[in-house]
Amino acid sequence: MGRVEGKVALITGGASGLGAADARKLASEGAKVVITDIQEELGQQTAADIPGSLFLAHDVRDEAQWHDVLAQTISHFGKLDVLVNNAGLVRFANVEDCTLEEFRLQMQVMVEGCFLGCKSALPAMTRTGGGSIINVASVAALKGIGVIPAYSAAKAGIIAMTRSIAVHCQEQGYKIRVNAVAPGAHDTPMTRRALGELPQGDAGLEQIQAMGQGAPEDVANLVLFLASEESRQITGTHIVIDNGETMR
Numbered sequence: 001m002g003r004v005e006g007k008v009a010l011i012t013g014g015a016s017g018l019g020a021a022d023a024r025k026l027a028s029e030g031a032k033v034v035i036t037d038i039q040e041e042l043g044q045q046t047a048a049d050i051p052g053s054l055f056l057a058h059d060v061r062d063e064a065q066w067h068d069v070l071a072q073t074i075s076h077f078g079k080l081d082v083l084v085n086n087a088g089l090v091r092f093a094n095v096e097d098c099t100l101e102e103f104r105l106q107m108q109v110m111v112e113g114c115f116l117g118c119k120s121a122l123p124a125m126t127r128t129g130g131g132s133i134i135n136v137a138s139v140a141a142l143k144g145i146g147v148i149p150a151y152s153a154a155k156a157g158i159i160a161m162t163r164s165i166a167v168h169c170q171e172q173g174y175k176i177r178v179n180a181v182a183p184g185a186h187d188t189p190m191t192r193r194a195l196g197e198l199p200q201g202d203a204g205l206e207q208i209q210a211m212g213q214g215a216p217e218d219v220a221n222l223v224l225f226l227a228s229e230e231s232r233q234i235t236g237t238h239i240v241i242d243n244g245e246t247m248r
């Protein structure tokens with residue numbers, strides 16, 4: 001028996017990086033996985049390597065697409081047990097250089113995308129007796145990083161929204177747990193792009209150079225735990241996975 005045997009898990013932004021690792025890990029422990037992403041070709045490739053998985057083109061900013069993705073998930077696999085709101089992006093620009101357009105894009109993908117995901121999943125999960133929602137935040141929500149004001153605000157918003165939705169679920173008697181994970185640097189296309197863009201001497205870059213990065217599988221192990229019944233007493237919190245980056 002796998003640790004999430006028989007569960008149906010939907011992972012947004014699952015074509016690449018952490019989301020793809022989550023999909024592989026959950027599938028290896030017995031889940032049926034639905035991968036969604038705006039990157040269609042890469043998403044199809046990722047799903048092709050995971051037997052029995054389904055890829056759906058999906059922009060998490062679009063409420064109508066959420067309805068469609070939920071409907072296709074239910075029609076294909078019959079239910080939804082686990083939602084990983086993982087889709088995200090980062091733009092490096094301090095408060096003086098960041099345009100309102102760039103700020104809004106990051107809030108839309110991460111805060112609105114996470115909101116729409118939770119809102120869409122609740123009715124499906126309550127129908128089948130509960131579930132687990134895992135929202136992907138970041139250590140950027142917990143410390144000051146000068147070049148990512150919008151990303152930091154979005155990730156802090158995700159942590160606060162996670163608590164609010166977890167409280168609501170408990171008050172309503174829904175057996176839906178809602179948690180966030182807050183990773184530090186892990187080796188993905190996003191961090192590889194970041195390492196190429198950040199100027200020498202940037203504090204975040206120096207930190208990564210000094211401490212190294214985790215592997216996507218490290219975050220996937222935490223997501224697996226939160227998706228499984230092993231974490232059944234955990235809701236409304238965030239778990240930091242950062243090799244001690246924020247411990248002092």
Ligand SMILES: NC(=O)c1ccc[n+]([C@@H]2O[C@H](COP(=O)([O-])OP(=O)(O)OC[C@H]3O[C@@H](n4cnc5c(N)ncnc54)[C@H](O)[C@@H]3O)[C@@H](O)[C@H]2O)c1
Nearest residue numbers: 013016017018038059060086087088138183185186188190
């Ligand atoms: N890698 C890290 O070190 C790290 C650290 C902290 C948090 N995170 C978070 O983890 C998540 C995954 O990041 P990653 O490092 O794997 O990056 P990544 O760029 O490899 O993956 C992000 C995925 O999200 C998708 N995406 C972007 N906008 C989307 C949209 N509007 N709708 C649907 N999908 C969309 C992208 O196409 C991509 O496949 C993000 O939320 C990121 O902020 C990553």
